[in-house]
Amino acid sequence: MTTAIEADGLGKDFVLSEGPLLRRTRRTVSAVRDIAFTVQEGEMTGVLGPNGAGKSTTMKMLIGILTPSRGRVRVTGLEPSRYRTRLARRIGVVFGQRTTLWWDLPLRDSLALTRHLYRVPAAGHARRLAELTELLDLGPFLRTPVRQLSLGQRMRGDLAAALLHDPRLLVLDEPTIGLDVVSKSAIRGFLLRLNAERGTTILLTTHDLGDLERLCRRVLVIDHGRLAFDGDLEALRATAPSPRTLVVDLAAPMPPIEVAGARCARVEGPRQWLELSANPAAVIAEVARSHEIRDLTLREPGIEDVVARLYGGGSTA
Numbered sequence: 001m002t003t004a005i006e007a008d009g010l011g012k013d014f015v016l017s018e019g020p021l022l023r024r025t026r027r028t029v030s031a032v033r034d035i036a037f038t039v040q041e042g043e044m045t046g047v048l049g050p051n052g053a054g055k056s057t058t059m060k061m062l063i064g065i066l067t068p069s070r071g072r073v074r075v076t077g078l079e080p081s082r083y084r085t086r087l088a089r090r091i092g093v094v095f096g097q098r099t100t101l102w103w104d105l106p107l108r109d110s111l112a113l114t115r116h117l118y119r120v121p122a123a124g125h126a127r128r129l130a131e132l133t134e135l136l137d138l139g140p141f142l143r144t145p146v147r148q149l150s151l152g153q154r155m156r157g158d159l160a161a162a163l164l165h166d167p168r169l170l171v172l173d174e175p176t177i178g179l180d181v182v183s184k185s186a187i188r189g190f191l192l193r194l195n196a197e198r199g200t201t202i203l204l205t206t207h208d209l210g211d212l213e214r215l216c217r218r219v220l221v222i223d224h225g226r227l228a229f230d231g232d233l234e235a236l237r238a239t240a241p242s243p244r245t246l247v248v249d250l251a252a253p254m255p256p257i258e259v260a261g262a263r264c265a266r267v268e269g270p271r272q273w274l275e276l277s278a279n280p281a282a283v284i285a286e287v288a289r290s291h292e293i294r295d296l297t298l299r300e301p302g303i304e305d306v307v308a309r310l311y312g313g314g315s316t317a
């Protein structure tokens with residue numbers, strides 16, 4: 001098996017200047033500390049963690065945009081910050097919140113330009129474009145200017161742009177952010193095929209449990225800049241089992257509800273969050289007997305809850 005990514009003792013500090021102009025002080029923030037992991041070719045790995053945990057900083061070091069402050073990193077055997085251009089021809093990168101497409105050009109022209117960026121021979125490019133157009137169903141909007149595309153269409157266009165040079169490794173930062181259910185499903189289906197049929201290695205950050213469940217056998221959790229977990233999703237769930245939460249909207253603000261089988265975790269005006277240790281129906285019946293209820297929602301624990309319980313001590317948002 002060939003190694004796609006190797007990171008060892010990887011760290012990144014940012015130096016911040018703070019305060020008024022004449023009394024500026026410098027403060028160092030360690031965004032990533034001592035991260036070590038290896039990804040083999042053909043793996044599909046999810047990177048997870050709370051906001052500000054250091055995921056994007058880690059990804060940026062892997063693709064050569066940021067130079068590590070410490071440690072060693074190799075991607076397809078290359079040191080990313082040193083061989084950024086060479087690496088760019090071997091990997092595909094999509095950052096969900098930004099586009100690499102030309103805003104004013106029709107998608108087709110924008111994709112044609114990427115050929116020159118990666119120096120892909122014309123014949124190979126045409127073949128690959130036809131393949132990706134079919135797989136990502138780009139046909140209906142190839143002539144549409146990128147600025148007029150929906151977010152889901154734009155993401156499909158960005159994926160095509162990242163894959164036209166047929167990279168062995170695809171790095172995605174939040175590939176399904178802001179997409180509706182249908183668009184998410186199309187993107188996930190495409191990534192699964194890409195991995196299964198071409199053996200493309202995929203590393204993606206996400207806040208979406210669905211992405212992980214559908215796509216990733218392996219999960220890396222980054223928290224406070226450190227690698228807090230490396231294993232499969234089931235093992236992660238088992239590390240920190242989370243209760244289901246009943247969100248209760250009462251007719252008026254009340255003291256925390258006390259009923260058997262539930263623990264009130266949070267109160268905000270007339271809304272209360274009850275963590276369930278018993279059957280929801282029994283708890284709902286009990287709450288309804290003693291309180292006037294306007295609305296109820298049952299929340300299954302998300303992977304964010306699991307992570308929050310592991311490292312932050314509970315989440316009921």
Ligand SMILES: Nc1ncnc2c1ncn2[C@@H]1O[C@H](COP(=O)(O)OP(=O)(O)OP(=O)(O)O)[C@@H](O)[C@H]1O
Nearest residue numbers: 014016029031049050051052053054055056057058
């Ligand atoms: N260019 C920068 N200069 C200074 N600090 C930075 C810079 N980039 C990131 N940071 C800080 O590094 C830490 C990690 O940020 P990073 O963007 O890697 O987190 P993240 O896990 O990707 O978060 P999110 O889920 O919100 O995207 C944060 O405290 C952030 O404020």
